[in-house]
Amino acid sequence: MSERTADRLEVWCAGEDWCPITSTATILGRKWHPVIIHRLLTQGPQGFNALKDAVDGISSKVLSDSLEDLEEHGLVEREIVSEKPFRVEYSLTERGRSLEPVITAMAEWGQEYLTAPADA
Amino acid sequence: MSERTADRLEVWCAGEDWCPITSTATILGRKWHPVIIHRLLTQGPQGFNALKDAVDGISSKVLSDSLEDLEEHGLVEREIVSEKPFRVEYSLTERGRSLEPVITAMAEWGQEYLTAPADA
DNA sequence: CGGCATCCACATGGATACTG
DNA sequence: CAGTATCCATGTGGATGCCG
Numbered sequence: 001m002s003e004r005t006a007d008r009l010e011v012w013c014a015g016e017d018w019c020p021i022t023s024t025a026t027i028l029g030r031k032w033h034p035v036i037i038h039r040l041l042t043q044g045p046q047g048f049n050a051l052k053d054a055v056d057g058i059s060s061k062v063l064s065d066s067l068e069d070l071e072e073h074g075l076v077e078r079e080i081v082s083e084k085p086f087r088v089e090y091s092l093t094e095r096g097r098s099l100e101p102v103i104t105a106m107a108e109w110g111q112e113y114l115t116a117p118a119d120a
Numbered sequence: 121m122s123e124r125t126a127d128r129l130e131v132w133c134a135g136e137d138w139c140p141i142t143s144t145a146t147i148l149g150r151k152w153h154p155v156i157i158h159r160l161l162t163q164g165p166q167g168f169n170a171l172k173d174a175v176d177g178i179s180s181k182v183l184s185d186s187l188e189d190l191e192e193h194g195l196v197e198r199e200i201v202s203e204k205p206f207r208v209e210y211s212l213t214e215r216g217r218s219l220e221p222v223i224t225a226m227a228e229w230g231q232e233y234l235t236a237p238a239d240a
Numbered sequence: 241c242g243g244c245a246t247c248c249a250c251a252t253g254g255a256t257a258c259t260g
Numbered sequence: 261c262a263g264t265a266t267c268c269a270t271g272t273g274g275a276t277g278c279c280g
Contacts, residue, residue, distance in 0.1 A: 012227045013155055017177070020230025021154045021223065028226070029149020031273070034141045035133055048242050057137070062273055064243060086241055086280080095233055103141065105225040106148070107132045110140025113215055151253070168262050182253055184263060206260080206261055 027073055028102065032058050032066050037075065037096060038103050045091035047081075075099065147193055148222065152178050152186050157195065157216060158223050165211035167201075195219065 013019035028034050032055060039054045040046070046054070052063050067090060070076035075096035081087045133139035148154050152175060159174045160166070166174070172183050187210060190196035195216035201207045 012231065013158060013176075019155060020234055021158055021227045022151065023234045024226040024230035025148055025151065025154045028145055029151070031142065031145065031149070034145045035139060038133060038141055052242095056133075059274060059276095060243065061245090061275085065272080086243090088242070098233060099229060102222070102225040102229050105222040106144040107141045109219060109222050110144035111132065113218060114140055114143045172262095179254060179256095180263065181255090181265090185252080206263090208262070 024102070027075075028099075028106070030066065030069065032062065033070060034103055034106060036063075036066055036070065037092065037099055038107070040076070040090065040092045041097065041100055041103065045089045047087060047089055051090060070096070144222070147195075148219075148226070150186065150189065152182065153190060154223055154226060156183075156186055156190065157212065157219055158227070160196065160210065160212045161217065161220055161223065165209045167207060167209055171210060190216070 013021055035055055036051065039051060043050075043054060048063070048067075051067075052058060052060065055063065058066075067076060067078065071078055073095075074093055077091050077093050077096075079089050079091070081089050133141055155175055156171065159171060163170075163174060168183070168187075171187075172178060172180065175183065178186075187196060187198065191198055193215075194213055197211050197213050197216075199209050199211070201209050
């Protein structure tokens with residue numbers, strides 16, 4: 001790490017009671033949020049079940065909860081596409097798409113350093 | 121987002137039961153982990169109380185738990201510097217330092233998009 | 241299809257007090 | 261200084277089943 005980087009980093013969380021890093025962690029720390037965003041980033045807008053299948057392992061309830069939370073944070077938008085065959089579509093907002101660099105960084109790091117999990 | 125980016129991203133979490141994004145989130149999602157790493161990145165190796173003061177708001181127990189967890193993940197190293205005036209020092213491992221881009225991305229995003237929290 | 245209602249389980253975090 | 265010991269509150273996630 002260069003000292004320049006350290007300089008830039010120092011600005012954040014410098015003893016204030018609000019910290020952008022912690023706040024971001026609060027959102028991205030929820031188990032499925034990053035993957036959901038990832039899926040919406042790569043596969044574009046899609047319906048509930050498509051998302052459920054794509055995410056793999058998530059239950060209806062948890063996906064529902066997650067999407068609701070993401071909506072409240074202004075990261076995801078929910079649109080009712082049709083009523084007759086009831087169909088909704090979830091997509092990223094501008095704010096949601098702006099998370100791409102973060103998701104990418106997380107993915108790349110995980111790929112690089114967690115492939116053979118030293119998790120235990 | 122470019123399509124090239126989408127292509128790269130698609131590789132990850134493609135239906136496998138292990139996902140680098142989720143795994144990374146498991147680590148960085150713990151409330152204080154990112155800030156602790158951030159502090160170690162910017163302020164270098166330091167003792168328990170220095171860290172406790174720096175992090176602001178964290179309790180001894182939680183800092184202790186967090187550091188232990190970070191150690192288990194091979195991100196942080198603990199060294200007993202002296203016994204007489206008992207003193208330890210925490211520092212980042214290579215693996216820990218490698219998280220810098222992720223922390224930076226998180227910090228920059230939080231700074232940019234959460235300054236006026238739409239959290240509620 | 242796209243959920244919500246329940247109920248439960250567990251991990252994490254917080255407060256307070258005490259110790260080598 | 262650098263923790264540990266409790267105890268407790270709560271959030272988050274999971275399983276199952278029903279509904280419009």
